[in-house]
Amino acid sequence: GEDVEQSLFLSVREGDSSVINCTYTDSSSTYLYWYKQEPGAGLQLLTYIFSNMDMKQDQRLTVLLNKKDKHLSLRIADTQTGDSAIYFCAESDNQGGKLIFGQGTELSVKP
Amino acid sequence: DGGITQSPKYLFRKEGQNVTLSCEQNLNHDAMYWYRQDPGQGLRLIYYSQIVNDFQKGDIAEGYSVSREKKESFPLTVTSAQKNPTAFYLCATNNGGTLNTEAFFGQGTRLTVV
Numbered sequence: 001g002e003d004v005e006q007s008l009f010l011s012v013r014e015g016d017s018s019v020i021n022c023t024y025t026d027s028s029s030t031y032l033y034w035y036k037q038e039p040g041a042g043l044q045l046l047t048y049i050f051s052n053m054d055m056k057q058d059q060r061l062t063v064l065l066n067k068k069d070k071h072l073s074l075r076i077a078d079t080q081t082g083d084s085a086i087y088f089c090a091e092s093d094n095q096g097g098k099l100i101f102g103q104g105t106e107l108s109v110k111p
Numbered sequence: 112d113g114g115i116t117q118s119p120k121y122l123f124r125k126e127g128q129n130v131t132l133s134c135e136q137n138l139n140h141d142a143m144y145w146y147r148q149d150p151g152q153g154l155r156l157i158y159y160s161q162i163v164n165d166f167q168k169g170d171i172a173e174g175y176s177v178s179r180e181k182k183e184s185f186p187l188t189v190t191s192a193q194k195n196p197t198a199f200y201l202c203a204t205n206n207g208g209t210l211n212t213e214a215f216f217g218q219g220t221r222l223t224v225v
Binding site for chain 2: 004006008031033035040041042043044045048088098099101102103104
């Protein structure tokens with residue numbers, strides 16, 4: 001079945017760039033997503049990328065997609081303490097709109 | 112305001128009791144989902160419904176039940192058969208399209224067995 005894998009923790013200093021990585025198994029996914037979860041809250045969509053794109057940039061966020069290696073990454077430029085949260089990678093299963101989530105990467109930003 | 116409302120925010124259950132978590136949406140979305148979140152395990156799909164009066168089991172449906180009598184509502188019952196129900200429960204919706212399946216999430220219900 002489909003599987004999405006992420007590392008669990010990442011720690012960076014304020015002002016540095018953060019790169020969160022994700023691997024997935026379902027090559028038929030049309031879209032791949034990055035969600036952000038702040039403590040005790042639901043998930044908010046940060047950005048998504050269509051599967052025929054290699055890169056998408058949105059202000060401080062850059063998404064890179066390597067379809068050959070089934071690797072997705074999220075780069076946050078000039079990381080701020082407010083970026084501290086859990087970041088989830090997700091792929092769609094193209095059957096009924098279900099999303100398959102990774103375990104989430106907890107980003108800690110130190111001043 | 113458009114959105115998804117989950118209630119209550121915190122819920123305590125005694126062992127052996129059934130409890131029902133509420134999820135209401137006014138986004139006019141066809142599809143609704145229940146996920147369970149445990150530390151280090153991401154989100155796991157419990158049940159989902161793509162249309163009123165129809166729902167399917169997700170990956171971890173045992174010990175849970177749902178109903179979808181109205182488009183706006185998708186309540187989740189955690190039964191006494193669920194052996195480890197303490198978790199954070201998230202309800203989500205999307206517009207049911209088969210391509211861009213952006214999901215919108217409620218704020219979650221934290222269930223604790225006491």
